[in-house]
Amino acid sequence: MIGPTSAAAKAGELIRAGARLVWIFAERMDSDIILHYVVEDDRLHDLAGPMLGLTRALTPRVxxxxxxxxxxxxxxxxxFVDFPEHRPLTNVVPAEELRAVSSPEASTVLYGPVRSGIVESARWIVETAGEDFIDVHPSMFFKHRGLEERFKTASIELAPFVAEHASGATASSHAAAFSRAAERAMGIEVPDRARATRAVLVELERIHQHLDSLAHLADDASLSVGSAQLFAAKERIHRILCDATGNRYARGVICVGGTRFDALDPLRETCGRDLEQAEHHARTSMHRLINTQSFMDRLIGTGRIPHEKVVQLGGVGPVARGSGVACDVRTRDGYLFTPLAAExxxxxxxxxxxxxLVRVAEIQRSFQLVRSTLDANPTGAHLAAFESKDGAAIARVESPQGELLxxxxxxxxxxxxxxxxxxxYANWPLFVPSLPGNIFTDFSFIEHSFGAIQSEVDR
Amino acid sequence: MSWIAYGLRGGILTTHYPHGDDAMPPDYRGEIEVVGANREHARRAAASCLSRAIAVENDLHVDVLRCFQCGECARIAPDVFQNRNHFELARLSEAPKTTIDALRERTRAFGRSVHIRHVDAGSDGSEEQELTAIFNPFYDANRLGVFLTASPRHADLLMVSGVVTRPMEEPLRRTYAAMPEPKTVIALGTSACSGGIFIGSQDVVGPVSAVIPVDVLIPGMPPSPLTILHGIWAALGRVLTRSASQ
Structure with missing residues (x-):
């Protein structure tokens, strides 16, 4: 722990020297509020210090x-001192207070929280002059369920189930990230077999989530057969997971210390039987998709985010990689199992x-990773016994949407x-600069090209 | 080769359910069955149930509407609790009491086509993906006359996923009010049915039934597409389901 305002100052210093701001969060300890500034240069720093009366906001500079x-x-x-004026982020503002607009020619459209189709609840306040986007303000946290509080009344053994509720569709990533943080806090060494199992589950999760994003994009372009085939390929992954783990999203497998049961043998068996067919289905339909000119025409130039914007606003995952920002946690961090080759x-x-295109490439790579990890088949236990010990730690996993901490x-x-x-959460601020210059019918394309999950934003 | 030819070459993938049989894999964690009576073991398992779905005193049973299918009880006390791969888990509401005949009567006007409006009241995001999946070629809900609609004005069924958070209470009420009569409400997923692990949380109002009247409950975290088809079929008065208390 470092002194009162020096945590923020030190973070600012590192960022000026080229480090990336990863996260700021707070915790209450006795009567103090401790701020954690997480920044990364060649390694991850967690700079923590108590918040006293005068903590300057980092936002004006970062x-x-x-x-x-x-x-x-x-x-x-x-x-925070020097904090810019904003609409509230987490407190939902009544609709009637949101009508103000920046120019008399513009009108404001409240899009959400209940929207058409099967979508998660979120609201967008869109300023528009007819077809074009002038500005857009996200208004979220409609789905705030008090998830972080819920952990406090769960035991360490059961807490991964709570993490899986943060985002049920990417449950393995959340359970793995939580478990790794808890393991680091308590100094637990996880057996190779469990690490391999986690890696396979997270890669299969990446495949089904990326396919979900592609299928929605195909649907946006009214490409019914393409969308149906991509959703069918996604279904094949869920069936593999269900056969091997008893849940279509592999919930209830990853726990602190390893995995709750040995899932690697069942995964080897079901993947040995069905992975090739799933991969073939995924590969042929997505290649057909990116070679369908009428589809690609809708995407080219849509929702463009310049490289500098991504760096400035701290984007992660396929969204950042689409703008040329290298950020894959799998290439660093002593990853789950076999690290990804550096590129x-x-x-x-x-x-x-x-x-x-990033997602298409990642799907193919994830199939390879699943196969090579299953082939490695490390022997030994699937779970390390541990006794709980006090401590604190941060851990991260490359979830399908990107870096999850x-x-x-x-x-x-x-x-x-x-x-x-x-x-x-890290990527939604990038949605704002991606919209102006586009028209209303581009909205769903841009949204689905982000592939965000609202429940992990709102928690 | 065109997309249509490519689609046709893939052959037919679609299940016959609910007109014919289908099954989940043998190890699917669908429902917990009580197979023993050892209270000591049952108590130990109940202590590890995050959604407090296990009642040990008096009548030993597992509340399927609270169970989020983690399987922890079957691991801790396999002599008392066993996983079953059942997927026909939908239940009719007890309060207010719904019967399959009443649902059939109410939905008679819809003929062979029913339109669903979905609202997310605070889900974990997987319920939406499973609801989307019932329209994929493996399940093809369209073959049953089930369609999505973008407007509550055109909706016959309201499908609500997730525990209802405080900010979503009002939008949910308004969507319900905007639907024409007769209307049927389905709670989708364990959190929507009972609150799941968020029962008692300060940030939530409660299950869907705390805000609007619910007719059919589809438990599961998330419910599988087959389970969702079962629930929709029940909401149309087509299959007999157990009521919530059974």
Whole structure:
């Protein structure tokens, strides 16, 4: 722990020297509020210090701090000095207060929280002059369920189930990130067999989530057969997971210390039987998709985010990689099992096309990773026995949406604080600059090219 | 080769359910069955149930509407609890009491086509993906006359996923009010049915039934597409389901 304002100052210093702001979060300890500034240069730093009366906001100099500082200010009822004026981030504003617009020619459209189709609830306040987007303000946290609080009344053994509720569709990533943080906090060494199992589950999850994004994009372009085939390929992955783990999203497998049961043999068996067919289905339909000119025409130039914007606002995952920003956690961090070769799937146009091509490349690579990890088949136990020990740690996993971080503090054998920084949360601020210059009918293309999950944003 | 030719070459993938049989894999964690009576073991398992679905005193049973299918009880006390791969888990509401005949009567006007409006009241995001999946070629809900609609004005069924958070209470009420009569409400997923692990949380109002009247409950975290088809079929008065208390 470092002194009062020096945590923020030190973070600012590192960022000026080229480090990336990853996350800011707060925890209450006795009567103090402790701020954690997480920055990364050649390694991850967690700079923590108590928040006293005068903590200067980082946002004016580091735009990536915006959402983090707003959330802390609203949830912990504190104020940062020099903080820019904003609409509230986490408190839902009544609709009638949102009608103000920046120019008399523009009108405001409230899009959400209940929207058409099968979508998660979120609201977009769209300023428009007919067809074109002038500005857009996200209004979220309609789905805030108090997830981080829920951890406090769960035991360490059962807490991964709570993490799986953060985002049920990417349950393995959340359970793995939480478990890794808890393991680091307690100094637990996880057996290779469990690490391999986790790696396979997270890669299969990446495949089904990327296919979901591609299938939605095909649907947006009214490409019914393409969408149906991509959803069918996604279904094949869920069936493999269900056969091997008893749940279509592999929930209830990953736990602190390893996995709850040995899932590697069942995975080897079901993948040996069905993975090739699933891969063939996925590969042929997505190649057909990116070679369908009428489809690609809708994506080219749509929702473009320049490289500098991604760096400035702290984007992650396929969204950042579509703008040429290398950020794959799998290439660093002593990853789950076999680390990815250093090169990442990068594209440089920064539009919906680029993000789609990144996903197509990642799906293929994930199939290879699943296969090579299953072939490695490390022997030994699937679970390390442990005794709970006090401590705190941060861990991260490359979820399908990108870099996912968990902070875990264990006190007297119980979870005193769990904080989540999801990839979808880090990426929503990028949605705002991606819209102006596009028209209304581009909205769903841009949204689905982000592939965000609202429940992991709102928690 | 065109997309249509490519689609046709893949052959037919679609299940016959609910007109014919289908099954989940043998190890699917669908429902917990009580197979023993050892209270000591049952108590130990109940202590590890995050959604407090296990009642040990008096009548030993597992509340399927609270169970989020983690399978922990069957691992801790296999002599008392066993996983079953059942997927026909939908239940009719007990309060207010719904019967299959009443649902059939109510939906008679819809003929062979029913339109669903979905609202997310605070889901974990997987319920939406499973609901989307019932329209994929493996399940093809369209063959049953089940369609999605973008407007509550055109909706016959309201499908609500997730535990209802405080900010979503009002939008949910308004969507319900905007639907024409007769209307049927389905709670999708364990959190929507009972609140799941969020029962008692300060940030949530409660299960869907705390806000609007619910007719059919589809438990599961998330419910599988077959389970969702079962629930929709029940909402149309087509299959007999157990009521919530059974």
């Amino acid at each position: 735009p990536a701090a915006d959402w983090y500082e707003r959330e802390i200010a609203e949830r912990f009822h504190v104020a 990442e799937a990068l594209e440089h146009n920064g539009d919906a096309t680029a993000r789609t 968990y902070f875990v503090r264990i006190e007297n054998g119980a979870l005193a604080r769990v904080a989540v920084r999801s990839a979808s």
